[in-house]
Amino acid sequence: MKICVFGAGAIGGHVAARLALGGAETSVVARGAQLAAIQADGLTVEAPDGTHNLRVAAGSAAELGPQDAVIVTVKAPALPQVAEAIAPLLGPDTTVAFVMNGIPWWYFDRHGGPLDGRRLPVVDPGEALRRAVGIERTLGGVVYSACTVTRPGVIKAEHANNRVILGEVDGRDSPRARAIAGYLTKGGISGEVTAEIRREIWMKLMGNLAQGPFTILSRQGMAGTLADPAVRAAIRRAMQEAMAVAAALGQGFEFELDKRLAGSAKLAHKPSILQDLELGRPMEVDALFRVPLELARLAGVETPTLDLSVALATQAAVAAGLYTPAAA
Numbered sequence: 001m002k003i004c005v006f007g008a009g010a011i012g013g014h015v016a017a018r019l020a021l022g023g024a025e026t027s028v029v030a031r032g033a034q035l036a037a038i039q040a041d042g043l044t045v046e047a048p049d050g051t052h053n054l055r056v057a058a059g060s061a062a063e064l065g066p067q068d069a070v071i072v073t074v075k076a077p078a079l080p081q082v083a084e085a086i087a088p089l090l091g092p093d094t095t096v097a098f099v100m101n102g103i104p105w106w107y108f109d110r111h112g113g114p115l116d117g118r119r120l121p122v123v124d125p126g127e128a129l130r131r132a133v134g135i136e137r138t139l140g141g142v143v144y145s146a147c148t149v150t151r152p153g154v155i156k157a158e159h160a161n162n163r164v165i166l167g168e169v170d171g172r173d174s175p176r177a178r179a180i181a182g183y184l185t186k187g188g189i190s191g192e193v194t195a196e197i198r199r200e201i202w203m204k205l206m207g208n209l210a211q212g213p214f215t216i217l218s219r220q221g222m223a224g225t226l227a228d229p230a231v232r233a234a235i236r237r238a239m240q241e242a243m244a245v246a247a248a249l250g251q252g253f254e255f256e257l258d259k260r261l262a263g264s265a266k267l268a269h270k271p272s273i274l275q276d277l278e279l280g281r282p283m284e285v286d287a288l289f290r291v292p293l294e295l296a297r298l299a300g301v302e303t304p305t306l307d308l309s310v311a312l313a314t315q316a317a318v319a320a321g322l323y324t325p326a327a328a
């Protein structure tokens, strides 16, 4: 199976390496120093299960041509560029999986109920992705991994429990998701398929939404931020609020919050949104923070802890020149 990872940064580099290890005919869309390093020395992943160096084709979408599947792993602010560039990778039956954090552009497509078909223009300005990719090709995706590009072409993956979860937007059985997941599993991480992709999105997003703003304020990784009992208690409340939003949207789940917090407290990892702040890169404030709160308002759920932490984190992002709120 020909699979191209669009955006071979921290997560994309890790995912591409796992696909290649699993035997997929893997390529990556990359640019700049990352592209030059991958072309010269291959893709290197330093992970708990060893250091893996893989030779994969790397270039622009036009150079790589039509694929069986594309896995998009850019940061959300880069999605309009993906919409502009993706066409050469798409044949008539190409699948496109969005394996990113946050609320995706297709969230209410085939959702059912009164919110069915509602658009989220902030995460797909001008419906560029909808036009370039379309809902038929689209697979939802969630990734659990803690990755950092330590130097061009080299990715450190801190987590031992790496999972990529794929699912159809309408929850139907998905041979195409199973095929991609199979390569990931063969490649040494857990490739999974779910009929409940929105629930999985919320289970992951709960951490990003509740913890991310506090790490932006503390400027520390997860372990450092959670070390203060007052901050840990506020993050716990924020997680409960996020779970209430998910439940009100029909995506409720049970969770051992203290277990999740204890797991996070072991990670020196700086969340990717904090890495963006420190490196001066556009921040995923809309997809990870503000659109989930837009959904909270739609669902009629009050989120006082999240409202405050997200407002302060948004101010930090605006002050750093890395985020501009969409016009109301």
Ligand SMILES: NC(=O)C1=CN([C@@H]2O[C@H](COP(=O)(O)OP(=O)(O)OC[C@H]3O[C@@H](n4cnc5c(N)ncnc54)[C@H](OP(=O)(O)O)[C@@H]3O)[C@@H](O)[C@H]2O)C=CC1
Pocket (backbone or CB within 6 Å): 006, 007, 008, 009, 010, 011, 012, 029, 030, 031, 032, 034, 073, 074, 075, 076, 078, 081, 082, 085, 099, 100, 101, 102, 143, 144, 145, 146, 147, 148, 149, 272, 273, 284
């Ligand atoms: N890092 C992590 O541990 C985790 C991240 N995530 C999520 O995964 C997603 C990806 O994050 P992450 O891997 O950290 O991000 P990175 O910034 O490390 O990777 C994104 C890559 O995409 C490249 N890119 C963007 N636009 C283009 C383009 N038009 N052409 C070619 N390359 C392009 C970027 O290049 P350039 O640098 O030149 O812009 C970069 O190399 C995000 O949604 C994030 O929230 C989820 C779980 C954990």
Ligand SMILES: CC(C)(CO)C(=O)C(=O)O
Pocket (backbone or CB within 6 Å): 101, 145, 146, 147, 207, 208, 269, 270, 271, 272, 273
């Ligand atoms: C913090 C982490 C690894 C998980 O919550 C993440 O999703 C990120 O870095 O963006």
